[in-house]
Amino acid sequence: MGRPVYEGLKVLDLTRIISGPYCTMLLGDMGADVIKVEKRGEGDISRTYGPYVNGESMYYYVLNRNKRSLTLDFRSEKGKKLLFDLAVEADVLVQNFKPGTLAKMGLDEQRLREANPGIIIVNISGFGQEGPYAKRPGLDAAAQAMGGWMSVTGHPNQPPTKTGLFAVDYMTGMYALIALQGALYERERSGVGQSVEACLLDSAVSVLLTGIPYQQLLHHTVSRMGNRDGVTAPANVYQTKDGEWVLFIAGSDEFFKTFAMISEQEFLLEDERFGSIAKRLEHEDEVDQYVANWIGQWSAEEVVEKCDKAGLTCAKVATMKEVVENPQLKYRNKIIEIEHPKVGAVPMQGFPMDYSRSRMSIRYAPPTLGENSEEILKDWLDLNDGEIRRLKEEKVI
Amino acid sequence: MGRPVYEGLKVLDLTRIISGPYCTMLLGDMGADVIKVEKRGEGDISRTYGPYVNGESMYYYVLNRNKRSLTLDFRSEKGKKLLFDLAVEADVLVQNFKPGTLAKMGLDEQRLREANPGIIIVNISGFGQEGPYAKRPGLDAAAQAMGGWMSVTGHPNQPPTKTGLFAVDYMTGMYALIALQGALYERERSGVGQSVEACLLDSAVSVLLTGIPYQQLLHHTVSRMGNRDGVTAPANVYQTKDGEWVLFIAGSDEFFKTFAMISEQEFLLEDERFGSIAKRLEHEDEVDQYVANWIGQWSAEEVVEKCDKAGLTCAKVATMKEVVENPQLKYRNKIIEIEHPKVGAVPMQGFPMDYSRSRMSIRYAPPTLGENSEEILKDWLDLNDGEIRRLKEEKVI
Numbered sequence: 001m002g003r004p005v006y007e008g009l010k011v012l013d014l015t016r017i018i019s020g021p022y023c024t025m026l027l028g029d030m031g032a033d034v035i036k037v038e039k040r041g042e043g044d045i046s047r048t049y050g051p052y053v054n055g056e057s058m059y060y061y062v063l064n065r066n067k068r069s070l071t072l073d074f075r076s077e078k079g080k081k082l083l084f085d086l087a088v089e090a091d092v093l094v095q096n097f098k099p100g101t102l103a104k105m106g107l108d109e110q111r112l113r114e115a116n117p118g119i120i121i122v123n124i125s126g127f128g129q130e131g132p133y134a135k136r137p138g139l140d141a142a143a144q145a146m147g148g149w150m151s152v153t154g155h156p157n158q159p160p161t162k163t164g165l166f167a168v169d170y171m172t173g174m175y176a177l178i179a180l181q182g183a184l185y186e187r188e189r190s191g192v193g194q195s196v197e198a199c200l201l202d203s204a205v206s207v208l209l210t211g212i213p214y215q216q217l218l219h220h221t222v223s224r225m226g227n228r229d230g231v232t233a234p235a236n237v238y239q240t241k242d243g244e245w246v247l248f249i250a251g252s253d254e255f256f257k258t259f260a261m262i263s264e265q266e267f268l269l270e271d272e273r274f275g276s277i278a279k280r281l282e283h284e285d286e287v288d289q290y291v292a293n294w295i296g297q298w299s300a301e302e303v304v305e306k307c308d309k310a311g312l313t314c315a316k317v318a319t320m321k322e323v324v325e326n327p328q329l330k331y332r333n334k335i336i337e338i339e340h341p342k343v344g345a346v347p348m349q350g351f352p353m354d355y356s357r358s359r360m361s362i363r364y365a366p367p368t369l370g371e372n373s374e375e376i377l378k379d380w381l382d383l384n385d386g387e388i389r390r391l392k393e394e395k396v397i
Numbered sequence: 398m399g400r401p402v403y404e405g406l407k408v409l410d411l412t413r414i415i416s417g418p419y420c421t422m423l424l425g426d427m428g429a430d431v432i433k434v435e436k437r438g439e440g441d442i443s444r445t446y447g448p449y450v451n452g453e454s455m456y457y458y459v460l461n462r463n464k465r466s467l468t469l470d471f472r473s474e475k476g477k478k479l480l481f482d483l484a485v486e487a488d489v490l491v492q493n494f495k496p497g498t499l500a501k502m503g504l505d506e507q508r509l510r511e512a513n514p515g516i517i518i519v520n521i522s523g524f525g526q527e528g529p530y531a532k533r534p535g536l537d538a539a540a541q542a543m544g545g546w547m548s549v550t551g552h553p554n555q556p557p558t559k560t561g562l563f564a565v566d567y568m569t570g571m572y573a574l575i576a577l578q579g580a581l582y583e584r585e586r587s588g589v590g591q592s593v594e595a596c597l598l599d600s601a602v603s604v605l606l607t608g609i610p611y612q613q614l615l616h617h618t619v620s621r622m623g624n625r626d627g628v629t630a631p632a633n634v635y636q637t638k639d640g641e642w643v644l645f646i647a648g649s650d651e652f653f654k655t656f657a658m659i660s661e662q663e664f665l666l667e668d669e670r671f672g673s674i675a676k677r678l679e680h681e682d683e684v685d686q687y688v689a690n691w692i693g694q695w696s697a698e699e700v701v702e703k704c705d706k707a708g709l710t711c712a713k714v715a716t717m718k719e720v721v722e723n724p725q726l727k728y729r730n731k732i733i734e735i736e737h738p739k740v741g742a743v744p745m746q747g748f749p750m751d752y753s754r755s756r757m758s759i760r761y762a763p764p765t766l767g768e769n770s771e772e773i774l775k776d777w778l779d780l781n782d783g784e785i786r787r788l789k790e791e792k793v794i
Contacts, residue, residue, distance in 0.1 A: 006579065006582065049628060051611055051615055053610065053614050053615065059606065062606060062609070062610065128729050131724075131725045133725040136705065136710070137708070141632065141644050141646060141710075141712075145634075145644035145712040145713065145715065148715055148716070149560070149562060150624075150642075150644070150714045151716050152561035152717075153550070153558065153560050153562075155555075158552075160624075160634060161552070161624065162623075162626075162644075163564070164546070164549035164550040164622065165546060165549060167568075171567075171568060174575065175571070175750045178423065178571065178575060178578065179750035179751070179752065181575065181579065182427050182578065182755070185402055185403065185578065185582055185585075186402040186403075188582075190399070194752055195753040196752055196753070197750060198749065198751075201725060201726065202726075202731050202749050203749055205720065205731060205746055207564055207567040207746075208562065208717070208720070209415075209456065209459060209460075210448055210456050211717045212720075212721055213448070213450065213455040213458070213459065214448055215717045217740070217744070220448070221717045223716070224561055226558070226559075227538075227556070229538065231446060231447070237556055237559070245557050247539060247542035247559075249536060249538060313533070313536050315538075315539040315543045316542065317542045317548055317557045318543050318548060319545070319548050320545055320549075320605070320618050320619050320620075321618050323543075323544065323545040323605070323609070324609055324613055326598075328528045328529055328598060329598065331529060332525050332528055334598075334599050334602060346610055347610055347613045347614070348610060349602055349603050349604075349605060352572045352595065352602075353575060353595045353599070354576070354594040355576065355579070355591055355593055356591045356593070356594075358580070358591065
């Protein structure tokens with residue numbers, strides 16, 4: 001394998017919790033030198049989030065591999081100066097503070113650009129750097145609520161439902177990364193950096209598909225449909241004989257025919273209520289009943305096997321226990337382990353993408369607070385032992 | 398504004414439906430020259446997906462701006478040759494066929510690399526190019542089921558629930574883009590391309606946060622918690638006096654204190670059941686009841702305003718109608734309109750990220766089928782009018 005794609009790229013990471021740390025972790029996975037600057041004595045607040053194993057936060061752990069940690073007292077003048085000096089050396093600065101905070105930390109953009117014209121500044125926030133909601137606290141759940149996700153998730157006649165994952169946080173980190181990668185590519189030509197921006201609300205709204213034209217052109221408000229998809233039928237979740245749930249879809253006419261055959265319900269093909277996708281959608285309750293009756297005769301394992309043979313989409317609704325045992329994920333090495341000094345091997349998600357030639361690897365386990373302060377100040381700023389000792393004595397690092 | 402970041406980058410887009418088209422649309426948004434190659438006479442199957450306005454698919458429309466369309470008969474020898482010739486000119490080729498299909502179309506990777514050593518090939522699939530599930534049809538819902546999303550979404554003691562958006566499809570397109578942007582950056586140094594890969598299952602699993610260590614180290618299977626988040630309390634969805642729903646979170650001790658004050662329930666602060674995050678989680682039913690009682694006294698508008706003033710997170714669960722009217726999205730121009738020749742202005746999601754200097758713009762409306770075939774063959778392959786006329790006569794394009 002060759003060298004990582006972003007080897008040598010210097011990233012100053014001032015982010016906390018999920019969106020920002022995920023952005024910089026992916027950069028680290030792709031080989032960048034990511035320096036996570038954390039508040040002296042406290043660190044990223046997510047270090048206090050559970051679950052804990054031997055007192056160590058797993059939450060922090062799964063979001064901060066391939067980074068080194070430097071602690072800094074942001075409020076002291078010397079701390080501010082060190083932060084500025086580090087930013088002068090950086091190719092990329094990533095932050096997800098509330099809008100306006102960065103300047104207060106001494107990292108005024110204009111001043112920084114004068115000292116480092118190539119720097120790319122990545123601003124991540126809940127609602128964007130400007131606008132009427134800019135100062136509101138940005139949380140994944142708020143973006144799911146405000147961005148329309150909750151109103152379309154869950155069952156009709158039941159409350160709106162949150163996706164049980166911080167998916168919008170993650171997506172925002174990904175958009176921030178996409179934007180900064182574009183800016184890096186452009187910098188190869190222009191020689192100059194710029195600022196890029198991503199936020200939770202925009203990210204949530206980016207995936208509404210036809211929800212916006214449905215509303216504005218057809219005046220139809222898309223709402224929650226349970227596990228149906230509104231595009232084709234049958235497409236739903238059904239219970240099996242052993243009390244498990246499977247997701248089953250037989251969308252096209254051809255797949256519906258296959259379903260009728262393997263379920264030995266060929267009479268469905270003669271029934272004009274089911275003669276096209278549009279008609280099956282119109283009679284979806286009845287379609288669902290025929291599918292449910294068949295699936296209810298078998299265990300989840302049996303029905304998945306039958307469908308797999310017939311080329312139909314059927315997947316058991318996997319519990320986390322089943323996810324970690326998934327044979328495809330094992331084959332592709334998508335659940336990895338990273339050694340933690342106090343915990344031992346910690347299992348977590350692997351790399352979400354693959355390169356044929358460039359290496360992706362775990363170069364650093366998620367750092368303990370301030371684990372790499374000394375070496376970073378030597379690497380990036382050429383400080384000597386005496387200078388570092390004084391910074392420690394003065395409680396700057 | 399300056400030039401777009403990927404201006405001049407040539408992208409050969411062989412993708413259909415969501416994941417691939419979203420990847421290439423973002424490239425187009427960032428200025429790349431994206432040629433969408435579609436099957437002659439049919440095109441991307443999503444052209445047949447509703448909703449329709451004046452007979453035109455809105456589904457296709459929201460996923461294919463900033464591209465030009467070329468139709469091709471993939472099965473004919475001349476069609477295969479044209480496709481290969483185009484790939485020789487391309488910087489990037491993106492495909493989301495079933496594994497193995499690309500080679501059958503004459504685009505054998507090794508042969509293509511010999512002719513075009515710089516090409517970056519982006520392979521998108523449901524479960525990866527290899528492994529026991531590689532040949533299964535890849536659908537967003539199947540990845541949500543198999544990847545653990547459904548088991549953690551919805552209410553306890555109720556069926557697992559699908560996120561009502563094709564979020565995994567979108568994320569997969571985004572990971573594919575992140576990977577290819579990395580490969581492009583690396584190519585600036587090495588001069589050589591490579592293949593990159595993203596798939597639905599890996600993407601779904603990438604955002605499980607602590608689900609994997611919870612399972613494997615603590616033997617606790619994370620499951621669905623309704624609208625709670627399992628990390629702090631109160632954090633839930635509550636009904637307002639006017640029958641609407643709001644998402645409300647007051648996670649920290651400080652925020653809980655603020656909640657007690659503005660709801661005039663200061664006695665909560667004396668109650669030892671609510672004295673810390675851990676205790677509030679332990680007594681979450683009671684906490685929720687106190688919050689629900691307060692929120693139930695006000696309209697959604699009133700409670701959001703009260704919380705906003707107090708700095709607490711509270712967001713109305715927005716319907717699509719409210720999303721399109723969101724003042725923050727309006728301020729930031731995040732719902733845009735693109736002119737369709739038969740429909741007029743079509744509203745859709747705007748750009749999910751921003752550059753301070755490089756331009757993002759709509760250079761092309763989503764193309765009609767084969768709209769740009771001639772100009773593309775002239776631009777990319779220098780064909781002359783006679784050659785193009787013959788290809789048309791022979792029904793190759």
